[in-house]
Amino acid sequence: MSAWFALAWQSRLKRRSASFAAVALVVLLCVFASTRLAQAQTAKPGAAAAVTCATCHAGVSASYAHAPMRHALENPGANPVLDTHPKLTVQMGAYTYTVQTKDGQSTYTVSDGTDSMTLPIRWDFGQQSQTWVLEKDGNLYEGLVSYFHRDQALATTPGDGRITPHNLTEAMGRKLNAWEVNQCFNCHATNALDGVRLKLNTLTPGLDCERCHVGVEQHMADAIHDNFTTLPKKLKTMDAEDAANFCGQCHRTWDTVVRNGWKGVVDVRFQPYRLENSKCFTGNDRRISCLTCHDPHQPVNHNDAVYDSKCLACHGGGKASKVATAAAPPTAKACPVAKANCVSCHMQKVELPGGHAVFTDHMIRIVKAGEPYPD
Numbered sequence: 001m002s003a004w005f006a007l008a009w010q011s012r013l014k015r016r017s018a019s020f021a022a023v024a025l026v027v028l029l030c031v032f033a034s035t036r037l038a039q040a041q042t043a044k045p046g047a048a049a050a051v052t053c054a055t056c057h058a059g060v061s062a063s064y065a066h067a068p069m070r071h072a073l074e075n076p077g078a079n080p081v082l083d084t085h086p087k088l089t090v091q092m093g094a095y096t097y098t099v100q101t102k103d104g105q106s107t108y109t110v111s112d113g114t115d116s117m118t119l120p121i122r123w124d125f126g127q128q129s130q131t132w133v134l135e136k137d138g139n140l141y142e143g144l145v146s147y148f149h150r151d152q153a154l155a156t157t158p159g160d161g162r163i164t165p166h167n168l169t170e171a172m173g174r175k176l177n178a179w180e181v182n183q184c185f186n187c188h189a190t191n192a193l194d195g196v197r198l199k200l201n202t203l204t205p206g207l208d209c210e211r212c213h214v215g216v217e218q219h220m221a222d223a224i225h226d227n228f229t230t231l232p233k234k235l236k237t238m239d240a241e242d243a244a245n246f247c248g249q250c251h252r253t254w255d256t257v258v259r260n261g262w263k264g265v266v267d268v269r270f271q272p273y274r275l276e277n278s279k280c281f282t283g284n285d286r287r288i289s290c291l292t293c294h295d296p297h298q299p300v301n302h303n304d305a306v307y308d309s310k311c312l313a314c315h316g317g318g319k320a321s322k323v324a325t326a327a328a329p330p331t332a333k334a335c336p337v338a339k340a341n342c343v344s345c346h347m348q349k350v351e352l353p354g355g356h357a358v359f360t361d362h363m364i365r366i367v368k369a370g371e372p373y374p375d
């Protein structure tokens, strides 16, 4: 049991009528396990070496293969963005940047008109918009220019706008300290860290199943031996606060944002923080959990209408809802204005400064024309 889960579990038991939840869970687990184990045993996997998560969880694995989180980091040669944009250039002040891709190899060049520096691109961060982490003389740098999906072009990397380079190396990128490097790879890759040691040569780029399903090694060993002794933790049973903290490991928790004093429009990227600030949020109510609106194995759904039922589970306007729990009233007020496409008015789209992208404000509210961004 991971320390995180142990803590979450303890605090949940404290917050809830413990015995019922625990008994119900054990009963459920047993019923599930016995029926599904029987299914798994009838469909025995072939050679042990070929067994992967997909052998038994085909549906989840197939949909997750296309989710952006799977591709949060890529190696060269597996980068559709650079393959379809084989030559990108931009002029920034006195420097010219060129990102060139040929035969699956990409290079990043910066030139001041007299001298130039070319480095191979080894780490592509981001599936749509991309930032490249470059290596020079044993140090890692965040490229000073990034690729932006919306503009299909290069521009200054978000957060680096204040830097005025004095030489080619400074123009090439911002030198990352060891702590930053660890954080970068830990959020965008799997098995990046061994304690505090970065494992650049053996990490798996992107978020693999075990990045979230921590401790599935025993489950895999069981699968190979066709003898299930334990099952991975059920992440589905997290309440709204536990889910916000779990996803917040990378999307940033409420605590992290407050502790760092991140203010202003940039905090629209931190969905757990924004969501927890809205009047709709109650920590022990699953109807306002990240998992109610998002399947982490799928790309985000852009159809406003699919979220209506999630809002109406609480905003039934007096009608007791089927999924209502004792934790929150099923009868939060109904909207006096509209009956559908709730998020189009109450979850505002906000342009991220310097990000060349729009984010969705998870602080659900009545948006008033001309009001300043509430943080």
Ligand code: HEC
Pocket (backbone or CB within 6 Å): 032, 033, 036, 037, 040, 045, 051, 052, 053, 054, 055, 056, 057, 209, 210, 213, 216, 219, 220, 223, 224, 231, 232, 233, 234, 235, 236
């Ligand atoms: C040989 C088949 C097999 C393989 C391989 C396998 N699993 Fe499972 N897994 C099962 C069975 C059977 C269950 C229990 C029944 C269920 O709930 O689906 C299960 C349960 C789970 C659960 C809990 C689901 C729940 O009910 O909440 C997770 C998470 C999970 N597996 C993830 C993985 C991951 C990640 C991998 C790869 C590292 C993997 N599994 C490999 C058969 C397998």
Ligand code: HEC
Pocket (backbone or CB within 6 Å): 068, 125, 126, 127, 128, 129, 130, 131, 132, 133, 142, 176, 180, 183, 184, 185, 187, 188, 249, 250, 251, 252, 269
């Ligand atoms: C605490 C976890 C965390 C750290 C550390 C982190 N990222 Fe991210 N990164 C995220 C999350 C979550 C997203 C998706 C939401 C967003 O854009 O903020 C993201 C998005 C991105 C994107 C945009 C992807 C897209 O498709 O638009 C890029 C590029 C990126 N990160 C690069 C980096 C680089 C380079 C570093 C290190 C210098 C880094 N990140 C550090 C969590 C992290």
Ligand code: HEC
Pocket (backbone or CB within 6 Å): 068, 069, 071, 072, 073, 125, 126, 127, 128, 186, 187, 188, 207, 211, 212, 243, 246, 247, 248, 249, 250, 251, 290, 291, 294, 295, 296, 298, 299, 300
């Ligand atoms: C280990 C770090 C990590 C964790 C944990 C994590 N995410 Fe992410 N997430 C990312 C990164 C990095 C990206 C940006 C991927 C990209 O575009 O390159 C991302 C992107 C996303 C997106 C945008 C997908 C799209 O189609 O644009 C959604 C939605 C999302 N995450 C939801 C979740 C939810 C829900 C959870 C909790 C169950 C979660 N994430 C947990 C790192 C993480």
Ligand code: HEC
Pocket (backbone or CB within 6 Å): 053, 054, 057, 060, 061, 064, 065, 069, 207, 208, 209, 210, 211, 212, 213, 234, 235, 236, 237, 291, 294, 295, 296, 297
């Ligand atoms: C970003 C984190 C994240 C990643 C990566 C991830 N999962 Fe999950 N998974 C979750 C969460 C959270 C749940 C519980 C919520 C839910 O069921 O929607 C879950 C539920 C499951 C379940 C329970 C059955 C179900 O559909 O609810 C299975 C099985 C599973 N995951 C397998 C996998 C496999 C296999 C992979 C890799 C192909 C994977 N997961 C990658 C977070 C993740």
Ligand code: HEC
Pocket (backbone or CB within 6 Å): 243, 244, 247, 248, 251, 268, 269, 271, 272, 273, 275, 288, 289, 290, 291, 292, 293, 294, 300, 301, 302, 303, 304, 307, 310, 311, 343, 347, 358, 359, 360, 361, 362
């Ligand atoms: C009540 C529903 C709801 C809940 C709860 C919710 N989201 Fe979202 N989320 C949305 C909607 C709607 C979008 C925008 C979809 C689109 O692109 O049109 C979105 C978009 C996102 C994106 C893509 C980037 C962006 O800002 O547009 C990420 C990442 C994300 N959510 C993460 C989370 C995380 C993490 C949680 C839990 C703290 C969470 N969401 C809870 C409804 C929800």
Ligand code: HEC
Pocket (backbone or CB within 6 Å): 279, 280, 281, 282, 285, 287, 288, 307, 310, 311, 312, 313, 314, 315, 328, 331, 332, 333, 342, 343, 346, 347, 364, 365, 366
């Ligand atoms: C877990 C239950 C729950 C869910 C799910 C939920 N809300 Fe709420 N919401 C509340 C509660 C409780 C309040 C505060 C009391 C009230 O106004 O009835 C509230 C308040 C509001 C307000 C008024 C806020 C203000 O600034 O005065 C709006 C608007 C709103 N919700 C819209 C939504 C929308 C849109 C969704 C779906 C994206 C949603 N809610 C999902 C429970 C919920």
Ligand code: HEC
Pocket (backbone or CB within 6 Å): 308, 311, 312, 315, 332, 333, 334, 335, 336, 337, 338, 339, 340, 341, 342, 343, 344, 345, 346, 366
């Ligand atoms: C066309 C934009 C629009 C859409 C779509 C919309 N709303 Fe509203 N909503 C508003 C406005 C504007 C107000 C403020 C009305 C006022 O103060 O007179 C409001 C008010 C509310 C309130 C506060 C009610 C109160 O008495 O305090 C809630 C809750 C709410 N909406 C929920 C929802 C839900 C749930 C949906 C989807 C079923 C939804 N809204 C769809 C614009 C919209």
